[in-house]
Amino acid sequence: MQTDLVQEARRQAEICNACRYCEGYCSVFPALHANRAFTDGDIAQLANLCHNCRGCYYACQYTAPHEFDLNLPAALAEVRRDSWESYAWPQPMARRFHTHGAAIVTALVVGFALLFAAIKMIGSAGGEGFYAALSHNAMVAIFAPAFLLPLASLGIGLRRYWRDVGGIGIRMSHLTKAFGRAAKMKDLAAGHGDGCNFEDEDRFSQGRRHVHQAIMYGFLLCFASTSTATVMHYVFDMPAPYPLLSLPKLLGVVGGIVLTLGCIGMIMLKRKSDPTLGDAKAWGGDMAFVALLGFVGFSGLALYALGASTAMPVLLAIHLGAVLTFFLLTPFTKMAHGFYRLAALIRDAQRVS
Amino acid sequence: MTQYDIAVIGGGNAALCAAMTAAESGAKVLILETAPKAYRGGNSRHTRNFRCMHTGPLGPLVETYSEDEYFEDLLKVTKGKTNETLARLAIRTSEACLPWMQDHGVRFQPSLSGTLSLGRTNAFFMGGGKSLVNAYYRTADKLGVDVLYEAAVTHLELSENAVQWVDYTHEGKSHRITPKAVVVASGGFQADTDWLTRAWGPAAQNFLIRGTPYNRGIVLADLLEQGVSQVGDADQCHAVAIDGRAPKYDGGIVTRLDCVPFSIVVNKNAERFYDEGEDVWPKRYAIWGRLVAAQPDQVGHVVIDSKSIDLFMPSVFPPLKADTLEELAALMDIDGAKLKDTVETFNAACGDTSDFHPTELDGVATSGLSPAKTNWARPITDPPFYGYSLRTGVTFTYLGLKVDENAQCSTDTGPIKNLWAAGETMAGSILGQGYLAGYGMTIGTVFGRIAGREAAAYAN
Ligand SMILES: Cc1cc2nc3c(=O)[nH]c(=O)nc-3n(C[C@H](O)[C@H](O)[C@H](O)COP(=O)(O)OP(=O)(O)OC[C@H]3O[C@@H](n4cnc5c(N)ncnc54)[C@H](O)[C@@H]3O)c2cc1C
Ligand code: SF4
Ligand code: SF4
Numbered sequence: 001m002q003t004d005l006v007q008e009a010r011r012q013a014e015i016c017n018a019c020r021y022c023e024g025y026c027s028v029f030p031a032l033h034a035n036r037a038f039t040d041g042d043i044a045q046l047a048n049l050c051h052n053c054r055g056c057y058y059a060c061q062y063t064a065p066h067e068f069d070l071n072l073p074a075a076l077a078e079v080r081r082d083s084w085e086s087y088a089w090p091q092p093m094a095r096r097f098h099t100h101g102a103a104i105v106t107a108l109v110v111g112f113a114l115l116f117a118a119i120k121m122i123g124s125a126g127g128e129g130f131y132a133a134l135s136h137n138a139m140v141a142i143f144a145p146a147f148l149l150p151l152a153s154l155g156i157g158l159r160r161y162w163r164d165v166g167g168i169g170i171r172m173s174h175l176t177k178a179f180g181r182a183a184k185m186k187d188l189a190a191g192h193g194d195g196c197n198f199e200d201e202d203r204f205s206q207g208r209r210h211v212h213q214a215i216m217y218g219f220l221l222c223f224a225s226t227s228t229a230t231v232m233h234y235v236f237d238m239p240a241p242y243p244l245l246s247l248p249k250l251l252g253v254v255g256g257i258v259l260t261l262g263c264i265g266m267i268m269l270k271r272k273s274d275p276t277l278g279d280a281k282a283w284g285g286d287m288a289f290v291a292l293l294g295f296v297g298f299s300g301l302a303l304y305a306l307g308a309s310t311a312m313p314v315l316l317a318i319h320l321g322a323v324l325t326f327f328l329l330t331p332f333t334k335m336a337h338g339f340y341r342l343a344a345l346i347r348d349a350q351r352v353s
Numbered sequence: 354m355t356q357y358d359i360a361v362i363g364g365g366n367a368a369l370c371a372a373m374t375a376a377e378s379g380a381k382v383l384i385l386e387t388a389p390k391a392y393r394g395g396n397s398r399h400t401r402n403f404r405c406m407h408t409g410p411l412g413p414l415v416e417t418y419s420e421d422e423y424f425e426d427l428l429k430v431t432k433g434k435t436n437e438t439l440a441r442l443a444i445r446t447s448e449a450c451l452p453w454m455q456d457h458g459v460r461f462q463p464s465l466s467g468t469l470s471l472g473r474t475n476a477f478f479m480g481g482g483k484s485l486v487n488a489y490y491r492t493a494d495k496l497g498v499d500v501l502y503e504a505a506v507t508h509l510e511l512s513e514n515a516v517q518w519v520d521y522t523h524e525g526k527s528h529r530i531t532p533k534a535v536v537v538a539s540g541g542f543q544a545d546t547d548w549l550t551r552a553w554g555p556a557a558q559n560f561l562i563r564g565t566p567y568n569r570g571i572v573l574a575d576l577l578e579q580g581v582s583q584v585g586d587a588d589q590c591h592a593v594a595i596d597g598r599a600p601k602y603d604g605g606i607v608t609r610l611d612c613v614p615f616s617i618v619v620n621k622n623a624e625r626f627y628d629e630g631e632d633v634w635p636k637r638y639a640i641w642g643r644l645v646a647a648q649p650d651q652v653g654h655v656v657i658d659s660k661s662i663d664l665f666m667p668s669v670f671p672p673l674k675a676d677t678l679e680e681l682a683a684l685m686d687i688d689g690a691k692l693k694d695t696v697e698t699f700n701a702a703c704g705d706t707s708d709f710h711p712t713e714l715d716g717v718a719t720s721g722l723s724p725a726k727t728n729w730a731r732p733i734t735d736p737p738f739y740g741y742s743l744r745t746g747v748t749f750t751y752l753g754l755k756v757d758e759n760a761q762c763s764t765d766t767g768p769i770k771n772l773w774a775a776g777e778t779m780a781g782s783i784l785g786q787g788y789l790a791g792y793g794m795t796i797g798t799v800f801g802r803i804a805g806r807e808a809a810a811y812a813n
Pocket of ligand 3: 073
């Protein structure tokens with residue numbers, strides 16, 4: 001990890017450790033107070049426990065112009081992004097997207113092109129519905145590796161993270177606790193339950209928690225839609241297309257709507273928030289990522305709506321191109337945060353137990 | 354320009370409580386805060402808790418804390434120099450303040466892990482005093498209170514026992530307003546080193562100010578000059594021993610050091626001067642400010658060894674560290690041979706340390722040493738050795754405006770019709786000396802609300 005970023009976060013953590021006023025806001029502070037000195041791994045762990053609610057910034061009596069110049073949300077955000085980049089594998093990809101929104105857009109265009117080419121060159125082999133444009137086998141051949149390779153890459157990154165933060169063997173109790181906290185996004189509510197300080201300085205609001213929940217659950221519903229379709233295809237021999245009142249479609253439509261709205265909401269909130277309290281360098285990359293995610297949801301909905309029209313093959317290429325880009329970039333974009341955050345919560349559960 | 358019913362001078366806890374209360378009674382209120390927005394909230398932005406009486410579990414507070422127990426706690430620290438009527442009024446009213454604070458946006462912390470166990474007597478603000486101040490500014494804004502930052506009040510014109518007008522400067526220009534009533538909540542004068550020096554002597558030049566640089570007592574001095582009744586002595590202040598590397602102003606809570614009980618403390622001549630183990634640190638925190646102030650150059654040096662380094666809250670700046678006492682002395686700029694001698698004499702006076710217990714009065718004492726160390730006396734032998742320098746950090750001053758139960762100010766000839774005071778600037782009306790943790794916010798909240806109520810009643 002970049003020593004200057006880690007050192008700056010350490011400097012601030014030491015001030016917080018002598019102060020402790022923010023103890024009640026989130027899980028960062030109890031974890032912080034458990035140490036007297038902070039290794040690089042400790043700082044990485046604190047950074048991944050922080051979700052940038054900014055409560056501790058607006059409450060801090062030591063923010064600039066005070067000479068202590070506290071801005072813990074920004075310091076931790078920078079270390080956090082740097083930790084994902086440092087642990088990522090393969091390294092040549094690590095630093096290309098978080099801070100480069102344009103690179104994400106370029107990747108998206110490449111994704112479109114690949115899918116257009118695939119449709120043109122491989123074609124349907126006589127399938128129905130979407131498979132009329134691109135055969136099922138071709139889709140599997142493209143998306144199985146596009147799904148599994150990033151997971152393997154993330155696995156490698158997470159192992160490196162786990163080693164650095166001193167993680168130990170994981171028990172069921174650690175997992176239940178961590179997943180429980182993630183499901184409710186308890187920390188995003190802040191210790192008093194009134195939410196983050198995000199879109200309007202020190203005003204607490206649930207806005208960010210709600211849009212984030214929409215994105216997460218929308219995404220999970222879409223994912224569940226694809227998963228049930230896969231099961232129906234292989235286990236029950238019920239290939240697509242599915243009618244509207246089928247599990248994949250219901251999950252997918254609801255998920256797509258929730259995901260799209262969540263992403264629009266997040267972009268609006270982010271635009272109102274103060275970029276200097278986050279990782280300012282990653283602002284563009286994060287925005288492009290949220291837009292990509294929202295576009296995945298939206299293009300999926302468009303495909304559902306116009307699947308029977310002549311626009312279908314074009315829409316299919318666009319949607320699948322977006323999905324492909326999204327999958328492949330997962331380890332190198334903001335999407336990685338979900339995995340690291342979960343790891344940090346599991347590690348934190350180990351600390352407390 | 355808007356015609357205001359009430360001008361509130363200051364932008365800390367007491368001012369905000371007065372402004373919100375008055376606005377809720379329908380008055381049009383203007384807050385004049387001399388600090389820029391980033392530094393609004395005076396000393397209140399540095400606080401963390403509020404001491405509160407309660408006859409049953411209340412908000413974050415457990416069990417009960419009766420009026421009498423609270424009052425006795427107060428008497429112990431003030432050694433009787435207390436105005437009982439006003440003190441009891443503050444104590445009794447504190448119980449109703451806590452839910453009022455919650456209603457006005459303050460969030461309390463459920464229970465506290467790391468720090469002192471004050472869960473029964475003191476309610477902690479989640480995020481500390483600045484989050485309290487932020488919440489109050491939001492609420493005040495909703496109530497229609499106007500706030501002017503960087504508005505330094507310079508003069509209140511007093512005649513015929515009434516404030517005729519208020520002068521302040523803002524953006525380089527002087528302004529005059531004529532509100533019907535005025536609430537002064539502009540704190541003490543501790544940030545004016547010259548005034549402190551007049552009261553304390555030259556030693557005060559070396560004092561650090563723990564809180565805001567904006568409490569310079571300008572309004573206080575202006576009113577006292579015009580014959581407003583005063584209370585308290587100029588040399589009475591709350592001062593603690595803090596890390597000598599703290600900034601001159603606004604170092605706040607992080608500069609405190611909790612290591613004294615496990616140390617020996619020497620002056621610049623490398624001599625001990627007081628029993629470091631007299632009592633548990635929270636109870637001795639405040640006297641060390643004065644002890645250090647009385648030493649040459651107003652400095653003390655804490656010496657501990659590696660046995661004790663993990664026994665106290667981490668410090669904001671890392672300790673000085675050396676493998677020998679001579680090297681440590683060099684880092685502290687004191688005589689190494691002398692320090693070694695002092696430590697050896699101390700070590701020789703230490704006895705059986707098997708009962709050592711860091712969080713209790715363990716009776717592990719020196720024998721035949723003057724001054725004795727009466728608890729936690731373990732020889733300082735295990736390198737590396739660690740050190741901190743201590744300086745006097747002034748929290749607030751007591752000299753202030755004398756008020757009655759209605760927070761109203763007066764002159765020799767009777768009450769001033771339209772002038773009320775709240776918070777630090779009148780705290781001397783209640784406490785003559787000493788201080789009880791969390792009582793400053795109690796005074797500010799109770800008397801802020803009273804002042805707001807009375808001023809609004811007069812103005813309406
Ligand atoms: C580090 C520290 C920690 C503390 N912790 C606690 C605690 O935990 N609990 C507790 O009860 N007490 C604590 N105290 C004491 C507490 O801060 C005070 O008792 C309390 O804040 C006083 O409130 P106030 O509103 O009277 O004054 P302040 O909050 O100091 O407000 C005074 C205001 O007046 C303004 N002002 C000054 N001069 C002028 C002028 N000429 N014109 C216009 N405005 C002016 C200032 O800018 C400021 O906004 C602490 C103090 C310090 C320094
Ligand atoms: S962010 Fe500021 S107020 Fe909060 S614990 Fe750290 S130093 Fe204290
Ligand atoms: S920004 Fe929020 S989550 Fe991060 S450390 Fe501060 S209070 Fe905790």
